Amino acid sequence: xxxxxxxxLMEQSMKNDGxxxxxxxxxxxxxxxxxxxxxxxxxxxxxxxxLNRAVEMVAQRTQSAVCSxxxxxxxxQELTLRATKGLxxxxxxxxxxxxxxxxxxxxxxxxxxxxxxxxxxxxxxxFFPGIFEEQYNAFLAVPIARGVSKMGVLVLQxxxxxxxxxxxxxxxETVASQLANIIENAQFLLGxxxxxxxxxxxxxxxxxxxxxxxxxxxxxxxxxxxxxxHKSLSSVLHQGSEKVYTLExxxxxxxxxxDQLEKLQEQVEHKLSDAASLIxxxxxxxxxxQDFIGKITRRIASGVNASVAIAEVATDYMRSFLASDNxxxxxKANDIEDVAVRLVNNLISRGExxxxxxxxxxxxxxxxxxxxxxxxxxxxxAIVLVGGGVTSHISILARSLALPMxxxxxxxxxxVPDGTPVLVDAEIGNIFVDPDDHVLEKFWIQRRARLxxxxxxxxMKPVTQTADGTRVLLLANINLLSDxxxxxxxxxxxxxxxxxxxxxxxxxxxxxxxxxxxxxRKLVDSMPGKPVTLRTLDAGGDKILSYYHDLKxxxxxxxxxxxxxxxxxxxxxxxxxxxILRAGAGAxxxxxxxxxxxxxxxxxxxxxVHECLDQLAKQGLEHHGKPKxxxxxxLPSVADLIDDFAREVDFFxxxxxxxxxxLLAVDRTNESVADFYLPHHPAVLRMLNRIARAVLAHGRELxxxxxxxxxxxxxxxxxxxxxxxxxxDPIYLLRTQQTILATSLPDAEAFAQSxxxxxxxxxxxxxxxxxxxxx
Ligand code: PEP
Ligand code: MG
Numbered sequence: 199x200x201x202x203x204x205x206x207l208m209e210q211s212m213k214n215d216g217x218x219x220x221x222x223x224x225x226x227x228x229x230x231x232x233x234x235x236x237x238x239x240x241x242x243x244x245x246x247x248x249l250n251r252a253v254e255m256v257a258q259r260t261q262s263a264v265c266s267x268x269x270x271x272x273x274x275q276e277l278t279l280r281a282t283k284g285l286x287x288x289x290x291x292x293x294x295x296x297x298x299x300x301x302x303x304x305x306x307x308x309x310x311x312x313x314x315x316x317x318x319x320x321x322x323x324x325f326f327p328g329i330f331e332e333q334y335n336a337f338l339a340v341p342i343a344r345g346v347s348k349m350g351v352l353v354l355q356x357x358x359x360x361x362x363x364x365x366x367x368x369x370x371e372t373v374a375s376q377l378a379n380i381i382e383n384a385q386f387l388l389g390x391x392x393x394x395x396x397x398x399x400x401x402x403x404x405x406x407x408x409x410x411x412x413x414x415x416x417x418x419x420x421x422x423x424x425x426x427x428h429k430s431l432s433s434v435l436h437q438g439s440e441k442v443y444t445l446e447x448x449x450x451x452x453x454x455x456x457d458q459l460e461k462l463q464e465q466v467e468h469k470l471s472d473a474a475s476l477i478x479x480x481x482x483x484x485x486x487x488q489d490f491i492g493k494i495t496r497r498i499a500s501g502v503n504a505s506v507a508i509a510e511v512a513t514d515y516m517r518s519f520l521a522s523d524n525x526x527x528x529x530k531a532n533d534i535e536d537v538a539v540r541l542v543n544n545l546i547s548r549g550e551x552x553x554x555x556x557x558x559x560x561x562x563x564x565x566x567x568x569x570x571x572x573x574x575x576x577x578x579x580a581i582v583l584v585g586g587g588v589t590s591h592i593s594i595l596a597r598s599l600a601l602p603m604x605x606x607x608x609x610x611x612x613x614v615p616d617g618t619p620v621l622v623d624a625e626i627g628n629i630f631v632d633p634d635d636h637v638l639e640k641f642w643i644q645r646r647a648r649l650x651x652x653x654x655x656x657x658m659k660p661v662t663q664t665a666d667g668t669r670v671l672l673l674a675n676i677n678l679l680s681d682x683x684x685x686x687x688x689x690x691x692x693x694x695x696x697x698x699x700x701x702x703x704x705x706x707x708x709x710x711x712x713x714x715x716x717x718x719r720k721l722v723d724s725m726p727g728k729p730v731t732l733r734t735l736d737a738g739g740d741k742i743l744s745y746y747h748d749l750k751x752x753x754x755x756x757x758x759x760x761x762x763x764x765x766x767x768x769x770x771x772x773x774x775x776x777x778i779l780r781a782g783a784g785a786x787x788x789x790x791x792x793x794x795x796x797x798x799x800x801x802x803x804x805x806x807v808h809e810c811l812d813q814l815a816k817q818g819l820e821h822h823g824k825p826k827x828x829x830x831x832x833l834p835s836v837a838d839l840i841d842d843f844a845r846e847v848d849f850f851x852x853x854x855x856x857x858x859x860x861l862l863a864v865d866r867t868n869e870s871v872a873d874f875y876l877p878h879h880p881a882v883l884r885m886l887n888r889i890a891r892a893v894l895a896h897g898r899e900l901x902x903x904x905x906x907x908x909x910x911x912x913x914x915x916x917x918x919x920x921x922x923x924x925x926x927d928p929i930y931l932l933r934t935q936q937t938i939l940a941t942s943l944p945d946a947e948a949f950a951q952s953x954x955x956x957x958x959x960x961x962x963x964x965x966x967x968x969x970x971x972x973x
Pocket of ligand 2: 832853855856
């Protein structure tokens with residue numbers, strides 16, 4: 199019985215001197231003081247100060263030798279000593295108790311006071327060496343709670359002869375409930391100011407499970423690493439400062455770092471021949487930069503420890519990069535930081551392979567395509583992008599790199615402590631921070647069920663057609679040449695979109711005609727006898743060419759981009775067209791212009807093609823003499839002019855990613871407006887219908903290559919309005935085929951008509967939902 203031991207002693211004590219501990223407790227004063235304390239806290243005293251004052255005060259008013267506050271972490275189901283009067287102050291933050299462990303843990307588990315005259319005799323008593331509580335055997339623990347939610351335990355101790363009585367318990371319960379109010383308000387501060395501990399800081403409940411969106415499918419379970427410009431360098435400075443490293447150590451570290459970077463560069467070039475050319479070049483250049491290396495060397499020569507010298511010089515460089523107006527230059531601070539981190543790591547543990555990103559879930563606020571390539575080649579397990587957009591080009595690239603990526607708008611994720619295990623379920627777009635065994639078990643089952651390429655190959659039917667036998671072309675969107683492997687294995691009907699911009703984005707200057715020729719030739723050769731569509735450079739927007747764009751544009755999505763850029767830089771455009779025409783010799787070549795807004799633009803672009811054809815003929819170079827010339831339909835202006843276009847354009851591909859962005863005025867790269875990005879908006883559906891009808895009436899080729907093409911709920915609609923060619927990322931080929939195979943055309947047409955008759959988003963959603971449920 200929790201109160202038994204004490205009661206007996208109390209009765210004894212009353213008999214003895216007629217005076218109990220109760221009479222010595224100044225209860226009113228205690229309550230008054232605690233109220234005062236909560237008032238003080240509201241006026242922003244720190245939570246540590248508050249807890250320390252509380253224990254002082256309660257100890258004094260209850261005439262206890264010891265008063266301690268333990269706070270409860272529900273995620274870890276653990277109590278931690280957070281303030282004490284009377285125990286060894288060194289034990290604050292270091293004594294941890296599981297729920298139910300010791301008398302203190304028991305009080306919280308049972309949610310009731312525990313009072314003992316001789317605590318050490320209780321079966322649940324737990325001895326902690328070094329906290330000096332041995333002499334205080336009278337013990338009273340009262341849970342601190344709000345309703346059913348456990349917050350901590352308030353503990354009093356004193357010598358056995360002075361055990362606590364019922365009045366003490368009531369008084370202490372009142373104090374505990376006051377403290378619960380204060381602690382509840384201070385949860386945030388408590389999280390931040392956790393006392394020193396070897397353990398990983400806890401993750402708030404709201405972040406245990408975060409729902410987001412899929413950018414690139416896959417799974418990962420790995421420790422988190424938040425990419426933060428200032429964090430790694432400061433931790434580096436901290437790491438290397440306790441031992442003295444010399445100039446010779448530094449020179450060895452430089453040589454070793456250069457070696458590592460060259461190897462990484464070779465590996466990535468082997469894997470990504472089209473896009474990898476310069477991923478680590480900037481790093482190598484920094485290592486060879488006399489100014490950077492010279493500054494560090496001079497500091498070391500003047501007596502500064504090598505690790506500190508590296509961190510200091512790198513910090514100076516980063517500071518000046520970060521002060522730039524140019525976002526791209528600001529981002530380059532990352533390269534300096536990467537190099538500095540590598541250098542110090544090599545300095546400290548020379549000879550060890552050092553790759554901080556490998557096998558980590560990287561949480562970040564923003565990335566450039568080149569960063570993504572770098573992280574992928576360094577073996578990152580997954581990316582959690584806070585605040586990006588699903589149809590942004592970073593997401594598209596992540597899919598090609600088979601790097602699972604989810605998009606979240608919970609900015610608190612940037613505070614997840616490094617090393618916290620994170621489960622990324624990029625199949626449905628969720629993450630679990632520090633998942634429990636139950637979640638993990640489900641994850642392993644799902645992961646085992648994931649189809650391999652061999653499974654997909656086995657499940658693919660040789661011909662894609664609707665349930666009632668209408669042939670549909672299933673084409674691939676190619677972003678990197680590495681996508682070709684799946685596209686070929688799954689025997690797609692050709693390439694509906696090759697985004698030529700990725701090789702341009704990664705390089706330090708425009709790739710030459712010869713370099714482009716090699717890449718395009720590989721593409722064309724991979725699809726013998728099948729149509730291959732190369733889209734001309736779609737740079738700008740979120741696909742920045744660092745060597746060209748000055749990034750002063752307020753609105754890059756609507757700025758000097760895409761075909762506008764090509765027409766303004768005709769020599770660059772012509773070089774690309776010549777490379778395409780030469781690589782396309784003998785192929786079923788389609789050349790497609792992006793972001794066409796007017797017939798004039800289409801004609802101007804076609805004229806450049808014809809000039810190139812003349813030139814190549816004159817030069818006697820082998821090339822394709824009569825490519826089909828087509829355009830993306832991704833601007834609303836095209837819809838009104840569609841009949842005029844269809845009279846002279848050979849083929850069209852609908853780019854719903856941009857079309858939706860521009861029709862609904864929703865930035866496709868901005869997660870905070872993602873709820874407004876509605877492929878099923880009635881205006882989008884009607885515009886798609888109008889475009890499809892007109893193009894088909896003119897007997898022109900029509901395909902769809904935006905993300906909508908692989909989204910299962912929309913495929914029957916797209917079939918129903920007459921679309922017979924779907925171009926999707928290779929990972930979606932099987933899924934898209936299966937949906938097409940299961941759809942009958944008359945049914946799809948009736949479904950499309952029903953959707954087109956609706957004018958409210960909500961009604962369209964209902965209809966889409968009811969069809970999905972029926973499937
Ligand atoms: C589109 O806009 O739908 C499209 C396919 O092009 P991108 O995603 O490259 O802008
Ligand atoms: Mg587009």
